[in-house]
Amino acid sequence: MSREKKKGSCLKTALIVIVVLAILGVIGTALGKKDDKVKDATAGKGDAKSEETKEKTEFAIGETAEQKGIQITLLSTTESSGNEFTTPDEGNVFLLCEFEITNNSEKDIAISSIASFEAYCDDYSINQDILGLQVSEAEGKNQLDGSVAAGKKMNGIIAYQVPAEWSTMEIKVSPDFWSSKDITFVFNK
Structure with a gap:
């Protein structure tokens, strides 16, 4: 294999790895936000402990x-x-x-x-x-x-x-x- 083909192949591999990591990061962030929304939605429903921990302002x-x-x-x-x-x-x-x-x-x-x-x-x-x-x-x-x-x-x-x-x-x-x-x-x- 020629040197230029090797460089092109390495660049493609590096770009694919970066794109895959970026996609995984976006998916992880989205799942984390979804979990927060679920926690927020359930925190106030009949949970006396969450009401007690709210600080009066x-x-x-x-x-x-x-x-x-x-x-x-x-x-x-x-x-x-x-x-x-x-x-x-x-x-x-x-x-x-x-x-x-x-x-x-x-x-x-x-x-x-x-x-x-x-x-x-x-x-x-x-x-x-x-x-x-x-x-x-x-x-x-x-x-x-x-x-x-x-x-x-x-x-x-x-x-x-x-x-x-x-x-x-x-x-x-x-x-x-x-x-x-x-x-x-x-x-x-």
Whole structure:
């Protein structure tokens, strides 16, 4: 056999091997996806264990959420029309949200009312309201900012200015800056 025929034969063999491996890879991937779909379809049917292992992601007023040893509770919410010195914009009210944070982890944590909290009122993004914080401080409530040592607690207010006719509020809390999971508190007026 000539040298060129040998090269052509080797190339054909190599191409056939590559094509066969590619086809086997596609078939294996397809079978793996089919198995996942079967597992997903059967996982929720009467399987109490699968329901228990689902991690709760939304919490209501009074419920305690925990993440990496840090417990967060939205204790209460209060609407306020302000005081003689500070009032919300026309048609709005201050919504004062009181949180308690318990640090049962082994390290100190930093809580920032700006960086740790993200809020939505009726699906619109809103920011903390400084005037609302002044009202809460006049009532003897602290702003929710600072560090919490391991084994210690923090209590304070996050204030928002919302329309007087608001319907649903959603507050996402990130107690650990490095975590990708937020704890979400959802409540209605």
